Amino acid sequence: MKYMEEFEVSDASKKTKTVYISTIISIALVLLMLGLLGLVLVHAKNLSNYVKENIVLNIIVDEGAKEADVLAFQKELNTNPAVKQTQYVNKELAARNLTQDLGEDFVNFLGYNPLTSTFDVYLKAEYANNKSIDALKASISKNPVVKEVVYQSSLIDMVNKNINTIGLIIFAFAVLLLIISIALINNTIRLAIYSQRFLIKSMQLVGATKNFIRRPFLLYAALHGLIAAFIAIIILLATLIYARKEVPEIIILNNYQEFGFVFIGLLIVGIFITGISTWFAVSRYLRLKSYHLYR
DSSP: OHHHHHHHHHHHHHHHHHHHHHHHHHHHHHHHHHHHHHHHHHHHHHHHHHHHTTOEEEEEEOTTOOHHHHHHHHHHHHTSTTEEEEEEEOHHHHHHHHHHHHTSOHHHHHSSOOOOOEEEEEEOGGGOSHHHHHHHHHHHHTSTTEEEEEOOHHHHHHHHHHHHHHHHHHHHHHHHHHHHHHHHHHHHHHHHHHTTHHHHHHHHHTTOOHHHHHHHHHHHHHHHHHHHHHHHHHHHHHHHHHHHHHOTTOGGGGOHHHHHHHHHHHHHHHHHHHHHHHHHHHHHHHHSOGGGGGO
8 A cells, every 4th residue: 555655646746747847848939939039029120220221322522622621521421420430432442443343444445534432421220211311411412522412212211111011010920929928838837737736626625825825836837937948048049159150240149238138038938927827827726616626
């Protein structure tokens, strides 16, 4: 009889451990999905800024302008709050670049250099819209060094429109995935607590208070959420390290601070959702009558 009881206790313990392990793995996979989406959301603004800040505003320099005036104008441009950086391309450098692209010396063929000196102006992301650029153009055009300001307004409109559309799609997808993730974790926790329903009711029948019964389940839930979050973070780190190795030029792989925010967020979400789900699941079985446990 003694050995039979020990066997039953050992068998129940194994089943409980199996349930806990499967629960942790399930939660970890859900948190992994949330983590991947979190990285996309956190870096969405950086990606949109990167695109906007690579829009080029071309300023054609007047041929009669003196070099000193041109350099003074560049310094003035660099102090403008809308300008991120400028690149001065004089006509000789422009000719060399075009010669390399064409593969032949067009200057010798024509007998003169038809190109003009230009400035390539890169704007800050918040100023990369037609309204701000029009205001900047009006200000720049007053300088006698400037012959013409050229930019593609249709391209800028298209970039801003597409970025806004993509942002809304990502946000909607994030909300949907968050709802699905909460539902999956909640169902996983409920199944795990279901296997403990007789233990919960037995503790209640012998006089244990509801808070006393809930406490160990909530502690285990927090521990499981923490372990699952760490598993998800390790997988995410391995994925990021691999991506950085294969595609080192991806700019989002260089912001470790934002990675930290996502990882901390996973820890909080993992503990919070498992805790809340466990609370409701245990409370449900505390409210049930004993004969309902067999249904």
